[in-house]
Amino acid sequence: MKIIKILIVCTSLSALFLSCVKDDGNYVYNEVNDVVISGIEANYVAIMLDSFTITPALNRTLTATEADLEYSWTIYNSMNTYNFPDTLAKTRNLKILVSTIPGTYKVSYNVYDKNTGVRYRYEFNVVVTSELQRGFLALSELNGKANVTFIGVSGKVYQDIYDNINGEAVGTNPVSICYTYQAPIDYVAILCNDTRGGVYISSTSFKKLFDLKDFFYDNLTITNPQAFVVQEYYGSVSDYQASGSKLFLTADNKLYYRDANYNTTIDGVSTRIETKFYSAFPGDYEIAPVSFQALGRELFYDNKYKKFMYIADYAKPNLMVTAAKPTGIFDPANVGLDFVWGKFTISARNTYNCNSIFKDGSGNYFYLKFDMTNKAAVTPLKKVAIPAGFKIREAKTFAGNSLQDYIYFAVGSKVYVFDCILNQEREIYDFGTGKSVDNIRWHEAVLSSRIMHVCTSTTGSTGRTGSIYEMNVATDGILSIKNAYTNVCGRVVSTHWKN
Known part of the structure; x- marks a missing residue:
């Protein structure tokens, strides 16, 4: 019982002593000049390679100043997660040429107060479309x-x-x-x-x-x-x-x-x-840089030895000479001319005719027509001096x-x-x-x-x-x-x- 009385007296004296100590703490709270972001819609549509502009409104709760602010616009991937961010701009207003590929994205506008270290953020969605398909x-x-x-x-x-x-x-x-x-x-x-x-x-x-x-x-x-x-x-x-x-x-x-x-x-x-x-x-x-292409068929021309060539087997590195026709209008395996230009032209069904221009070493030009239906055996059809x-x-x-x-x-x-x-x-x-x-x-x-x-x-x-x-x-x-x-x-x- 005596011990309890002693504890009560000590506790009372401690409380009395503490109540007499001067409180030097600073309990003056200053208001923060908060930033309120507005003027940004929840959803936008942007066209790839078009200009895209957003001008947000920034209101301060105390003093209307923006001298202490930094800005960034960040876009996130089309899954709307925060992985793989990309910075669009570090300016107050967004004014860019859209280079993001088509898809649905989340964009975050961040305003950072350098004085207080407080960061303010506003998020919105952007759907990027494109006119670049065709x-x-x-x-x-x-x-x-x-x-x-x-x-x-x-x-x-x-x-x-x-x-x-x-x-x-x-x-x-x-x-x-x-x-x-x-x-x-x-x-x-x-x-x-x-x-x-x-x-x-x-x-x-x-x-x-x-x-x-x-x-x-x-x-x-x-x-x-x-x-x-x-x-x-x-x-x-x-x-x-x-x-x-x-x-x-x-x-x-x-x-x-x-x-x-x-x-x-x-x-x-x-x-x-x-x-x-x-x-x-x-x-x-x-x-020659120009070749003949037609529905899975291709034919090439060797300007060194003046002959048509083809690929016999795509699985092997081979370039074959088309079959010789020495008694034809011209010989596809020995044309004797330099190739200038040619292309697949109008043909009967399941037939692949080509028009072409050739020249010789003396400056003479020729029009040649041939059938490449069987590229291993090109069929000469016509040869005319121009x-x-x-x-x-x-x-x-x-x-x-x-x-x-x-x-x-x-x-x-x-x-x-x-x-x-x-x-x-x-x-x-x-x-x-x-x-x-x-x-x-x-x-x-x-x-x-x-x-x-x-x-x-x-x-x-x-x-x-x-x-x-x-x-x-x-x-x-x-x-x-x-x-x-x-x-x-x-x-x-x-x-x-x-x-």
């Missing part, structure tokens, strides 16, 4: 650099599309551009005669994926790339390259081959295998199709047609003084619409004087302008249609 590709030389222009099916022009997406020029000395469907991924291949040699880009986003050298099984140095060719299927758009494509690359007059992608079973799971180019076909030859005064002898760009027995070509500012039945040529369009027709092409993917693309530029110019004309083609070959896209590129060297 359209016309043009590779040009602009101010000494390779340049890519894309025109969507809606008619919208995307200038400098590779530069804008990748922040660099694709290269110098542009050579060729080619869309290729390689299920399940499609690419656009761009060749340049420079140290890099070319690139593969995504057909969906136009972002660079690989250098050309990365698509070879062997560690090769590719010099003088000349042509990139894909097997094209004729008919409707849905038929075009529907099952993947065999690819052929000509570089320094050597032929390289890449098979279509294929499925194989790995650990019981069907897996798509991405193929690459093999080393060049062995042999003593100089393959008169000295014909403009086709001066042409550098040609086009043909499988609807007409015509060869279209250009010289200077004019487009001509050569009638392969009558062996006559005629002028069909003149773009006027000071203009040069640099490239013409009839794309098989839009064959039924009878549209030809003609690319011009101002003669001698290295600037943005290149224009692209979408032209209707009448049954008699006459051209008329359907749509004109002026001064959208440089001097066009190659074109292709992309699905």
Whole structure:
């Protein structure tokens, strides 16, 4: 009992002592100048390669100042998780060129107060769409650099599309551009005669994926790339390259081959295998950059020994000479001429006729027609000397199709047609003084619409004087302008249609 009394007395004295101690603590609370974010909607739709702008309202609870604030806009992947963030901008307002591939995304707007260390955040959703699925590709030389222009099916022009997406020029000395469907991924291949040699880009986003050298099984140095060719299927758009494509690359007059992608079973799971180019076909030859492609058939020409060649077995590195026909109109195994240009043309069912232009060492030109249904035994059909005064002898760009027995070509500012039945040529369009027709092409993917693309530029110019004309083609070959896209590129060297 005595102990309890002592404890009570001690406790009372302690409480009395503590109540007399001076409290020096600072209990003055200052209000924080909070940031209130508004003016941002919950959902947006953005179009790839279009400008996208958001101007938020920032209100402060005390003093209206933004001098102490930092900003960031962050986008997260299409699964709406917070993995793999990408910073869109570090500015108060968002004003960007959309380079994100199509999909559904979450975007976070962050405002950071440097004085207090407090971070404020507002999240919203963005659906990115694209008009880049189908359209016309043009590779040009602009101010000494390779340049890519894309025109969507809606008619919208995307200038400098590779530069804008990748922040660099694709290269110098542009050579060729080619869309290729390689299920399940499609690419656009761009060749340049420079140290890099070319690139593969995504057909969906136009972002660079690989250098050309990365698509070879062997560690090769590719010099003088000349042509990139894909097997094209004729008919409707849905038929075009529907099952993947065999690819052929000509570089320094050597032929390289890449098979279509294929499925194989790995650990019981069907897996798509991405193929690459093999080393060049062995042999003593100089393959011409232009080849003949028709529904799974391809035919090549050796300008060194003046003969047609074909691939007998894709599983083996072989390049064979087509069968000799020494008593024919010409001998496919010994033509004796240099190949200039050629293409698959209108043919009877299950037959594959081709029109072509050749020349000899004395400057004489010839029109040759042949059947490549059996590429191992090409059938000569016609050989005609082209008169000295014909403009086709001066042409550098040609086009043909499988609807007409015509060869279209250009010289200077004019487009001509050569009638392969009558062996006559005629002028069909003149773009006027000071203009040069640099490239013409009839794309098989839009064959039924009878549209030809003609690319011009101002003669001698290295600037943005290149224009692209979408032209209707009448049954008699006459051209008329359907749509004109002026001064959208440089001097066009190659074109292709992309699905």
